[in-house]
Amino acid sequence: MSNPLARLLKRLRGSKTEQDERQEKPHVFVKELSPRSRRHLLRHFLALEEKDRLLRFGSKLSDDMVTRYVEGINFERDTVFGVYDRRLRLLGVGHLAFAPKEATRISGATIKPVVAEFGVSVSAAARGLGVGTRLFMRAAMHCRNADVDTLYMHCLSSNKVMMHIAKKAGMEIHRDYGEADAYLKIKPANSATVFQEALEEQVAMLDYIVKANFKALLKWGARVTGIGARKKDDGAPPPAA
Numbered sequence: 369m370s371n372p373l374a375r376l377l378k379r380l381r382g383s384k385t386e387q388d389e390r391q392e393k394p395h396v397f398v399k400e401l402s403p404r405s406r407r408h409l410l411r412h413f414l415a416l417e418e419k420d421r422l423l424r425f426g427s428k429l430s431d432d433m434v435t436r437y438v439e440g441i442n443f444e445r446d447t448v449f450g451v452y453d454r455r456l457r458l459l460g461v462g463h464l465a466f467a468p469k470e471a472t473r474i475s476g477a478t479i480k481p482v483v484a485e486f487g488v489s490v491s492a493a494a495r496g497l498g499v500g501t502r503l504f505m506r507a508a509m510h511c512r513n514a515d516v517d518t519l520y521m522h523c524l525s526s527n528k529v530m531m532h533i534a535k536k537a538g539m540e541i542h543r544d545y546g547e548a549d550a551y552l553k554i555k556p557a558n559s560a561t562v563f564q565e566a567l568e569e570q571v572a573m574l575d576y577i578v579k580a581n582f583k584a585l586l587k588w589g590a591r592v593t594g595i596g597a598r599k600k601d602d603g604a605p606p607p608a609a
């Protein structure tokens with residue numbers, strides 16, 4: 369792992385040696401998204417295969433329904449996290465939806481007024497690199513800092529990868545008719561968790577800006593030299609997500 373910012377973050381999370389770092393998966397920067405990311409979100413979700421849409425949304429959504437879902441995301445109430453690749457395509461998306469506890473299936477699991485439900489998806493080509501786990505961990509930290517003590521996930525119990533991530537995080541899992549409800553009890557925040565989340569967001573923002581500038585530079589270079597120019601750019605100018 370060559371990125372010094374990533375190394376600093378790893379060290380803040382725990383004591384890791386250089387050798388540990390070399391054996392680990394590449395560092396994943398998780399960034400909070402804004403309504404300006406809707407176009408990126410839509411592209412990510414529409415690229416999911418039918419079976420993955422089923423796992424992610426619990427039913428086989430058509431393209432129209434996926435479009436309506438993306439248009440309907442309430443960024444003021446919920447928090448959406450994303451992981452971008454070098455070309456500013458979303459490799460992974462985690463949607464943390466907050467709801468009054470009475471409106472959920474787990475109203476008895478918390479004394480807090482609000483619970484959070486998490487849904488996550490990672491592009492097929494980016495799986496197994498730790499993206500899903502990092503999105504989940506970031507969502508859990510966000511809940512902690514938002515005074516939410518219960519993180520809830522609903523998925524098919526046949527979803528072995530998600531079950532693995534849930535168990536690894538220490539979630540309590542209840543299975544019922546092929547479906548699973550998983551809960552994670554979250555500890556109260558402290559100044560270190562608040563600082564860590566703020567730092568992670570700053571680093572992810574920096575990473576995004578570097579990628580956006582590099583992409584703009586490549587595009588400019590292609591226009592000036594005519595090398596690598598495409599009829600239609602697949603990224604378009606990136607929104608400041």
Ligand SMILES: CC(C)(COP(=O)(O)OP(=O)(O)OC[C@H]1O[C@@H](n2cnc3c(N)ncnc32)[C@H](O)[C@@H]1OP(=O)(O)O)[C@@H](O)C(=O)NCCC(=O)NCCS
Pocket residue numbers: 420421423424486487488489490491494495496497498499500501502521522523527528529530532533536
């Ligand atoms: C579930 C999903 C988000 C995981 O994303 P990911 O980035 O591949 O996950 P990670 O790389 O962080 O972790 C995968 C873990 O599962 C493990 N795993 C992979 N295949 C497995 C299997 N068949 N059985 C058990 N564990 C498995 C990996 O070894 C890894 O564990 P480790 O970190 O302990 O080594 C992704 O597969 C996805 O988008 N699936 C479709 C949508 C979905 O299922 N969403 C969840 C419902 S809300």
